[in-house]
Amino acid sequence: MQKPISITALTSISPLGKTLDEAWKSYQNKHHCIVEKSFGETTALVAEIPQHAKEAISEIKESDPKYKSLDPSVLYAIYASREAVKLADWNASDNFGINIGSSRGATELFETYYDDFLKNGKAQTLSSPTTTLGNISSWVAHDLQTQGPEISHSITCSTALHSMLNGIAWIHAGMCNKFLVGGSEAPLTPFTIAQMQALKVYSKVKLNNDCHSELVEESFPCRALDLIKKQNTMVLGEGASMACLELGIKENALATIKGYGYATEILKHNISISSDAKCFQKSMQMALGDFNPDDIDAIVMHAPGTIKGDLSEYNAIKKVFCNKTPALTTNKWKVGHSFGASGMLSIEMAVLMLKHQAFIKVPFLENQNDPERLQNVLVNAVGFGGNAVSILLSK
Incomplete structure (x- = not known):
């Protein structure tokens, strides 16, 4: 490591909530955030963002006519990015870089557009520009009005940490002093879940209750880190998380890399x-x-x-x-x-x-x-x- 880099802000929107305080409070209980969701005639276990977080996303979507056509993965990124930059006290004149990745990108929107194409034989006007992977970072840059570099990429499940690697590299190269990095994913769609089920990795554990239950004992559909489990128990979740990176050890650092x-x-x-x-x-x-x-x-x-x-x-x-x-x-x-x-x-x-x-x-x-x-x-x-x-x- 050439020089330490500070994380001066960190935000997320996830099944834990939409603030760090909410996330920490959720971590204090032993309940999971996994529920059973219907997808047409089938159901699957998923971890969704809570209702009050969905309302915050709806507010963004309704705030600008251009935002109504965006996929949840982009809206999640916009929300988390706004909060991160606010906490770090950055502004557009800082010209900070942006690198936000996603494994699947605009899954919900893509599946919707494709279903419509199969029915009508024609693609809708915005089907291409709103489903490209690069639209996450570019929309965040538009929303924050920064003039710095913007990068999008997909490196499957290590995407967000590769974003952090990119931010570190740009800062160490002296090409940028500050970088907003993170990942956004909204994969709770029928086809995406079906893909994981086809790999035989998805959880089939029966669900007794969710993370809001008052019961002390509960089943855990995802047995992550249980090394003696007899079946695969992966469950998909959704959300976005962003970190603000700055060169050196800062007084307001949450942690240093x-x-x-x-x-x-x-x-x-x-x-x-x-x-x-x-x-x-x-x-x-x-x-x-x-x-x-x-x-x-x-x-x-x-x-x-x-x-x-x-x-x-x-x-x-x-x-x-x-x-x-x-x-x-x-x-x-x-x-x-x-x-x-x-x-x-x-x-x-x-x-x-x-x-x-x-x-x-x-x-x-x-x-x-x-x-x-x-x-x-x-x-x-x-x-x-x-x-x-x-x-x-x-x-």
Whole structure:
């Protein structure tokens, strides 16, 4: 790492709510945010943003005629970006850069347009410009009126952390002093969920209640980080999360980025990584650099809730941290897997733990380590294609 970079603001809209305070409050209970949703004649388990967050999105959509034709993935990004820039006290004259990625992009809008095309044999006028992947960053840049560079990309489930890598690279290169980075995803659509079900990775666990239940005991449809589960339990979630990056250690920093790593491994199958996740081993070792592995207090794992995905990442951690395994956690049991936005929601979880000096456990796991301190937290993400990213955060 050439120089440390500060995260001076962090915001999200997710199943946890639409502010950091709401997210932290939600993390204090042991209930998940997963519900059963109908898709025509079928149902599936999903993690949606709550009603009051949906109302905030509706307000944006109705505020400008141009926004009415935008996909939820773009609207989520606009909301989270507005809040992040406001908290960081940035303005358009700062000419900050923007890099917001998405794994799937405008899924809802694309499926709607395509259904209409099949029925009528004609494409609607806005079907192309409103479904291109680049429209997320470009619409955010339009909304914030910044003149800095804007980048969009898709690197499956590690997309948001690749956005952070891009922001770090631009800042270190001296091409930009500030960068807004993150991911946005609205994948709760029939075809997207059907794709995950076709891969045999989607949860079939029966749902008893949701995250608002007063019951003490409940089933957990997504068994992320449960290494003895007998079936895959991935559940899709939605949301967006943004971080404001600035060079150096700032007084208003929520956390500082002390290291980063990335790696891609040769795949034997389209969706799998090696049993000991060599890509994660390389990305974590790169992120650590000269850092003593024993000084890492916790790791927020990618842990998608699949048998092979969870176990391979765990095996990689054991290989890298052979002397002392840090405390391990994940948030996908609670908020589902939001594809391209998931990495930044994991960053949010890490920052909240550092801020409040409290470790967020996975409620159904026994004998979890509870670190004595939280000074250094590693965050992992990986996606289809074996593209891993690891980010080292310090208080």
